[in-house]
Amino acid sequence: MTPLLALVDCNNFYVSCERLFRPDLWNRPVAVLSNNDGCIVSRSQEVKDLGIKTGTPVYQIQSLINKHNIQLFSSNYALYADMSSRVMSLLEEFVPSIEVYSIDEAFLDLTGACQEDPVVYGQRLRTTVQRSTGIPVCVGMGPTKTLAKLANFAAKRWSRTGGVLDLSDPARREKLMRIVPVSEVWGIGSRTAGRLNQMGIVTVRDLACQQAERIQARFNIVVARIVLELNGIPCLALEEITPDRQQIICSRSFSRRLTEYRELSEALAEFCSRAAEKLRSQHSVAGHISVFIRTNPFNPDEPQYQRSAGMMLPSATQDTRMIVSEAHRLLKVIFRTGYRYHKCGVQLSHIQPASVPGQRDLFDFTPRGKADSRALMDMMDRINRRFPKGIAVAAAGFDKSWQSKVERLSGRYTTDWRELVRVK
Amino acid sequence: MDQSLIGIHATDLWRPVRGQRLPLPMPGGKVAAGFPSPADDYIEKTLDLNELLVKKPAATFFVRAEGESMLGAGIHPNDILVVDRSLEPVAGKVVICALNGALTVKRLEQRAGQWLLAAENPLYADIPVNEGLELVIWGVVTAVIHPL
Numbered sequence: 001m002t003p004l005l006a007l008v009d010c011n012n013f014y015v016s017c018e019r020l021f022r023p024d025l026w027n028r029p030v031a032v033l034s035n036n037d038g039c040i041v042s043r044s045q046e047v048k049d050l051g052i053k054t055g056t057p058v059y060q061i062q063s064l065i066n067k068h069n070i071q072l073f074s075s076n077y078a079l080y081a082d083m084s085s086r087v088m089s090l091l092e093e094f095v096p097s098i099e100v101y102s103i104d105e106a107f108l109d110l111t112g113a114c115q116e117d118p119v120v121y122g123q124r125l126r127t128t129v130q131r132s133t134g135i136p137v138c139v140g141m142g143p144t145k146t147l148a149k150l151a152n153f154a155a156k157r158w159s160r161t162g163g164v165l166d167l168s169d170p171a172r173r174e175k176l177m178r179i180v181p182v183s184e185v186w187g188i189g190s191r192t193a194g195r196l197n198q199m200g201i202v203t204v205r206d207l208a209c210q211q212a213e214r215i216q217a218r219f220n221i222v223v224a225r226i227v228l229e230l231n232g233i234p235c236l237a238l239e240e241i242t243p244d245r246q247q248i249i250c251s252r253s254f255s256r257r258l259t260e261y262r263e264l265s266e267a268l269a270e271f272c273s274r275a276a277e278k279l280r281s282q283h284s285v286a287g288h289i290s291v292f293i294r295t296n297p298f299n300p301d302e303p304q305y306q307r308s309a310g311m312m313l314p315s316a317t318q319d320t321r322m323i324v325s326e327a328h329r330l331l332k333v334i335f336r337t338g339y340r341y342h343k344c345g346v347q348l349s350h351i352q353p354a355s356v357p358g359q360r361d362l363f364d365f366t367p368r369g370k371a372d373s374r375a376l377m378d379m380m381d382r383i384n385r386r387f388p389k390g391i392a393v394a395a396a397g398f399d400k401s402w403q404s405k406v407e408r409l410s411g412r413y414t415t416d417w418r419e420l421v422r423v424k
Numbered sequence: 425m426d427q428s429l430i431g432i433h434a435t436d437l438w439r440p441v442r443g444q445r446l447p448l449p450m451p452g453g454k455v456a457a458g459f460p461s462p463a464d465d466y467i468e469k470t471l472d473l474n475e476l477l478v479k480k481p482a483a484t485f486f487v488r489a490e491g492e493s494m495l496g497a498g499i500h501p502n503d504i505l506v507v508d509r510s511l512e513p514v515a516g517k518v519v520i521c522a523l524n525g526a527l528t529v530k531r532l533e534q535r536a537g538q539w540l541l542a543a544e545n546p547l548y549a550d551i552p553v554n555e556g557l558e559l560v561i562w563g564v565v566t567a568v569i570h571p572l
Contacts, residue, residue, distance in 0.1 A: 023522030023560070086482040132483035132510045134562075306481070413485075420488040420504065423520055423527040 003234055004118060004141060004168065006108040007148040008091060008125065010084075011136040011156065013104035014042035017083045018073050020134040021413045021421045029070040033058060035287070035352050037074055037407060041246075074409040077288045077350050081310050082414040085292060086133045089306065094125055096298055103247040103349065105152075107145060122164035142167035146229035149186035150176070150204065170232065177205035177230070187226050192219065204230065248286070250275040251345020257296070258341045264293060265328055271346045272327045276320040279348060285316040287350030289323060291330040296342035307334040310347075310415075318354060477567050483510035485563065487520060487527070494518070494529055496544030497568075504569040505529065511564035515539075518565040523551070524558045529565060 010016060014032035019025050029046035033039065040047070040056045047070060052061055058072070065072065084103045091098050097109040114121040122139035129137050140152025147167045154176055155165040167173045182204055183193035199218075201207050207215075208230040216224035225235045250271035258264050268291065279286055290310030295302060309330045313322065327346050411419035478484045489503045497518055499505065505520070513519050515534040520527055521541065530541035530551070539553035553559060 021527075023527060023562075024525035026522070026525070090482045128510075132480065134509060417486075417504075420486055421527060422490045423487050423505070423529045424491045424493070 001112050002168070003143045004110040004112075004114070005143070005145055005148045005234075006110050006122065006125075006139055006141045007101075007145070007152045008087075008106050008108060008129070008137050008139050009152050009156070010087060010104035011138060012042055012044055013084075013135070014073075014075065014080055015044045016135050017080050018076070018410055019044070020083075021411070025071055029068050030073070031070055032073045032075060033408065035075060035350060037072075041075065072408050074407060075350070076410050076412065077312075078310060078412040078415045079410065081288070081290050081347065081349060082308075083133060083135060085290075085308050087129055087135055087137070089294075089297075090129050090132055091125070093297055094128075100249050100251065100345075102249070103347070107148065110141065118166045118168065119164050122166065123162065126163055136163070138163045140165055140167070142173075143232045144229040144234045146186050146226055147173065147232065150180070150184070150230075153184055154180070173232075174205060177208055178203055180204045182207050185226060185230070187222060192223060195219070246351055247347055247349045248275045248278050248351070249345060249347045250278075251292070251343060251347075253343045254341070258344075259337075259339070261331075261335050261337075264335065264341055264344055265331055268327050268331055268344055268346060269324050271344070272324045273320050275346055275348050276318060276323050279318045279351070283354045284351045285318045285354045286313065286323070286348035287316040287352070288312050288348070289326050289330070290347045290349075291327050291334065291344070292347075293331070293334060293341055293344040295339050299342075302340055303338070305336060305339045307336075309334045312350070316350070316352065323348070477506050477569075479566075480508055480510045483563075484508050487529075489529060489568075493543040493545050493548040494531075497531060498570065499529060499544075499565075499568050500570055505565045506567040506569065507563040508566050509563040511566070513561040513564050520562040520565060522558075522560045522562050527562060532561070 015030050018032065019030060027046075028044075029050065030044040031040045031047045031052070032042040034041045038057060040052060040054060040058070040061075043052060043054065046068075050064060050068060050070075052064065058065070064070065080103060087104075088098070088100050088106055091106055091108060095108050095110060095113050099107045101107055110118065110121070118141050122141060126137055126139055129135060138152055138155040140148045140150065140155050141164075142148045142151050151165040151167040154167075155161045155163050167176065180203060181193075182188060182196050182201055183190065185204055185207065188196070188207075196202075196207065201210065207227060210227050212224040212227045215227050228235050252267070252271070254267070258267065288310060290308055292306070292308035294306035295304050297304065297306075311326065311330065313326055317323065323346075331344075411421065413419060413421045474481075485507045487505050487507055489499050489505055490501055492501060499518075507520050511517070513532055515532055517532050518529065519532045520529055521532075522528075523530075523541065528541070531544060533540045533542045533550075541551040541553065541559075543550060551557070
């Protein structure tokens with residue numbers, strides 16, 4: 001059976017979340033700011049049309065902001081994480097195997113899943129997500145992840161596609177590849193793109209026409225695999241491309257159903273350890289953690305349960321101990337006996353470079369210097385896998401004064417009873 | 425500072441989902457010597473308000489009502505409305521709509537071919553849906569949570 005993969009990617013995700021509850025902003029320029037309200041991280045189409053790039057510091061574009069009355073928001077992670085989990089759970093109702101790639105994108109394995117034209121299926125997916133959650137998405141499809149990603153790029157850029165594009169047909173693929181620059185290919189960074197350009201490889205098609213062996217000799221196996229993937233030969237596992245993430249998600253479906261708190265907490269500790277490792281490998285710290293558990297939605301005979309909970313970490317951290325113990329606290333809140341759990345996971349967000357001296361909790365007594373030692377962390381991970389309760393950090397104060405600057409924070413419309421949106 | 429469920433400061437517990445069970449145990453079988461009653465298997469069953477009120481967790485949102493335009497529908501100021509975005513907004517349903525840039529709750533009605541956003545209070549005028557009206561249906565209200 002020909003493989004068919006889809007990448008579903010939310011459009012301007014943070015902005016879309018903010019706009020859902022603010023119809024007055026539906027046709028106005030809107031942007032969401034990074035931690036500490038420093039840079040632009042999500043832009044509405046109107047803001048993109050003004051030529052403002054992602055990552056631009058606010059102070060550089062103050063005059064544009066005033067002139068066009070751009071509405072700015074601080075990052076509202078509680079809202080985005082909740083909206084993300086809504087989108088992902090809808091996608092999971094379509095197919096059993098999805099890989100949540102980031103807070104706003106997921107790969108779906110549609111091999112053998114579409115009885116109809118894949119484009120019609122993609123439209124149905126898109127309509128369902130948009131209608132149920134209010135979040136617009138684009139769907140890119142192809143026989144490989146790299147092609148699905150490319151298809152998604154094109155679906156976003158050209159409105160004629162109706163937000164859904166299937167690149168299974170090699171002829172259609174070639175047409176598109178001729179007009180897209182090689183720098184847009186998933187996994188080709190700006191340095192690699194520069195070197196490719198020097199070799200006369202300018203468009204995606206130029207790269208797809210290369211011999212994989214030659215590319216491997218000049219670059220490396222990763223770029224060589226991209227060449228194969230562009231030709232419809234699947235060979236890139238998801239984990240093999242790991243750009244620095246703004247969210248780190250570790251989750252897994254269990255091979256057998258788990259019913260005990262102890263089993264789930266062990267699995268969760270493992271995911272936390274991996275997430276923390278990933279965090280450390282990119283020299284970052286996380287400020288927000290969320291945990292989810294769910295039963296198998298494809299087994300309607302069993303009682304269904306799914307729940308997630310999230311919270312700001314007492315201080316931004318890369319410390320496995322803190323991440324594990326906070327995750328277990330959240331798990332305790334959402335765990336219910338009597339269900340056969342199929343999947344659980346942890347998501348770290350509010351990520352920033354570790355070199356920025358984190359705003360520390362006034363009452364955080366964790367010896368930071370020692371805590372960051374890798375050996376200790378590895379030991380921690382092993383202990384936590386063996387002993388379900390883990391080693392609890394003597395949880396200190398919850399003085400929130402360390403929190404980032406969030407002057408333009410919107411309501412936590414979906415996670416706090418006191419902040420519900422008001423309707424007249 | 426928010427003190428939540430079990431002393432954890434998880435101020436942002438997420439979204440309506442099934443399973444947050446209220447412990448209202450149903451009566452089980454009588455204790456008897458010998459064979460256990462088959463009814464004992466059901467002794468743990470409790471009633472779940474989420475099960476009653478939230479059919480589609482991913483599509484369900486809670487909003488807070490303001491004003492008195494929908495008193496006749498039993499919607500009072502400060503009530504919490506359960507809104508399902510996945511439902512078809514057909515005539516007769518109470519809907520949340522984005523009307524000229526603001527979220528509003530009204531009953532969607534069709535009278536003699538004319539679509540209306542009807543208030544349920546004689547002091548408020550119905551709004552005919554005409555061209556030029558910026559209107560998007562946001563979701564369908566399925567229940568009102570009204571404290572007494």
